[in-house]
Amino acid sequence: MSVKPDSRKLIEKCVEDGVAFGILRAHRHTETPTREELEAAITRAVLAEIDEWFVPEEPRMQGW
DSSP states (O other): OOOOOOHHHHHHHHHHHHHHHHHHHHTSSOSSOOHHHHHHHHHHHHHHHHHHHOOOSSOOOTTO
16 A cells, blocks of 8 residues: 655645744744744745755755
């Protein structure tokens, strides 16, 4: 029997977890982060979650 992950659910979890962590991260040093700081923290956290769960099929390039 072959088992395959549900990619949509996994990506959804990565985004939800990343957004939650990014919001906490943005508020780490200030109570009122700017919109740009909030967006940057959320983006970094979401991408970090995706990198944690997904591996590219080809070798990583510099700056991936």
